[in-house]
Amino acid sequence: MPLVRLRGPLKRLAGDRPEHAIEGATVAELLRALEREHPAAGGWILDERGVLRRHINVFVNGELVEQGTSVGSDDRVEILPAISGGR
Amino acid sequence: MTELLVATKKGLFALQGDPGSPFEVTARAFAGEPVEYALRDQRSGRLIASVTSPFYGPKLWYADDPAGEWQQAEGVALPEGGDAALERIWVIVAGEEESVLYAGGDPGVLFESHDGGTTFELNRGLWEHPTRTQWQPGGGGLCLHSIATWPGEPQRLAAAISAAGVWLTDDGGETWRRGNQGLKARYLPEDTPDDEIALCVHRLHRAALRPERMFMQFHGGVYRSDDAGATWIDIAAGLPSDFGFPLVLDPADPDSAYVIPLTADMDRVTPDGRVRVYETRDAGASWAPRGEGLPPEHAYLTVLREAFDRTGEGPALELYFGATSGAVFGSGDAGASWFQVATHLPPVHAVTAGP
Numbered sequence: 001m002p003l004v005r006l007r008g009p010l011k012r013l014a015g016d017r018p019e020h021a022i023e024g025a026t027v028a029e030l031l032r033a034l035e036r037e038h039p040a041a042g043g044w045i046l047d048e049r050g051v052l053r054r055h056i057n058v059f060v061n062g063e064l065v066e067q068g069t070s071v072g073s074d075d076r077v078e079i080l081p082a083i084s085g086g087r
Numbered sequence: 088m089t090e091l092l093v094a095t096k097k098g099l100f101a102l103q104g105d106p107g108s109p110f111e112v113t114a115r116a117f118a119g120e121p122v123e124y125a126l127r128d129q130r131s132g133r134l135i136a137s138v139t140s141p142f143y144g145p146k147l148w149y150a151d152d153p154a155g156e157w158q159q160a161e162g163v164a165l166p167e168g169g170d171a172a173l174e175r176i177w178v179i180v181a182g183e184e185e186s187v188l189y190a191g192g193d194p195g196v197l198f199e200s201h202d203g204g205t206t207f208e209l210n211r212g213l214w215e216h217p218t219r220t221q222w223q224p225g226g227g228g229l230c231l232h233s234i235a236t237w238p239g240e241p242q243r244l245a246a247a248i249s250a251a252g253v254w255l256t257d258d259g260g261e262t263w264r265r266g267n268q269g270l271k272a273r274y275l276p277e278d279t280p281d282d283e284i285a286l287c288v289h290r291l292h293r294a295a296l297r298p299e300r301m302f303m304q305f306h307g308g309v310y311r312s313d314d315a316g317a318t319w320i321d322i323a324a325g326l327p328s329d330f331g332f333p334l335v336l337d338p339a340d341p342d343s344a345y346v347i348p349l350t351a352d353m354d355r356v357t358p359d360g361r362v363r364v365y366e367t368r369d370a371g372a373s374w375a376p377r378g379e380g381l382p383p384e385h386a387y388l389t390v391l392r393e394a395f396d397r398t399g400e401g402p403a404l405e406l407y408f409g410a411t412s413g414a415v416f417g418s419g420d421a422g423a424s425w426f427q428v429a430t431h432l433p434p435v436h437a438v439t440a441g442p
Binding site: 009010040043044045047048049050051053055056081082085086 | 141142143144146159164165166167168169170171172173
């Protein structure tokens with residue numbers, strides 16, 4: 001199962017745990033599953049349209065990806081605020 | 088003692104003081120985050136704040152103490168799976184009924200709370216209005232920025248959207264009708280039909296003692312309605328500019344209004360480098376500058392639409408406004424004289440005042 005790693009407020013909203021093993025074939029599926037498992041995080045990563053928020057970056061095994069990217073069972077997925085969001 | 092909630096680009100600041108001297112900053116919350124608006128509901132004492140994280144999106148938060156722990160309000164979102172996302176909550180207003188709050192936001196949406204701000208629900212009547220596809224955003228987005236309740240009649244509301252004009256309901260938001268007759272937009276062709284919706288209202292308030300009267304700062308024009316928003320007349324004659332954003336009324340005087348003119352839409356700073364508030368006490372027949380104590384020269388301030396508020400009324404009316412420069416000014420004598428409340432805050436998005 002892919003391992004999703006969270007930091008900061010997302011970690012706090014997801015039960016204060018930094019790592020979550022979650023089922024999903026794509027980044028979007030993983031994120032939706034994460035929000036279902038931790039409703040407090042709902043709307044923080046994906047907006048109402050199901051679109052990854054503009055200044056959130058997702059990395060799979062260290063590589064920046066899009067929400068449609070496929071994810072394998074041994075992959076490590078990190079969700080981080082992008083520096084582009086700093087103002 | 089007066090409390091100001093100053094929502095800034097870099098957090099929420101709570102200030103306390105008495106008119107005449109700088110206020111003390113008593114708390115800062117949401118450090119580093121853009122806070123759009125904050126209100127203390129005087130009925131419950133609860134604080135409600137709108138924060139638009141550039142990373143995690145717009146949220147509403149509530150707390151009893153600005154320095155305490157804030158909780159996220161639920162339900163502040165558009166329907167899932169649609170083609171729109173909530174961009175920002177612009178304004179929060181206490182309703183007429185106990186525990187009712189309204190929040191207005193972008194894209195032209197109204198939320199209602201019936202539990203003092205713990206949970207909110209989207210107003211479907213406005214969200215599903217058949218004209219919505221024609222609504223156009225202004226420079227700040229498609230923002231619902233003004234919500235005018237009707238004293239004693241909770242079913243009656245007026246809401247103003249930039250740039251989708253005035254919307255009126257008499258049935259608690261089930262149905263909405265336009266309230267734009269008489270508004271003239273210089274940015275539209277002269278032969279634009281009367282039912283045009285793309286009207287850029289900047290701020291709207293209702294006169295508490297004469298609720299059928301409302302005042303409006305428009306995108307070029309200051310208007311008054313004496314028939315609950317059905318028709319509007321331009322009352323800007325006598326102002327140095329009819330462009331501006333914020334507007335405040337004295338609840339004790341239905342003939343009163345205060346505006347802060349800016350030079351023009353292409354130059355959104357105080358005219359001639361002089362900061363002055365303009366007051367009418369005859370429903371807009373005449374305007375008088377109120378600038379004693381305000382910067383008289385070399386001051387090119389921008390005051391945003393939600394950055395001007397009042398507390399008290401009549402002779403005890405206190406006025407407060409903040410600029411994107413980070414300066415906040417106040418008056419303890421209904422605008423006759425002014426003092427500097429704070430000097431070096433981050434750019435001010437909104438100011439609300441209370442006892």
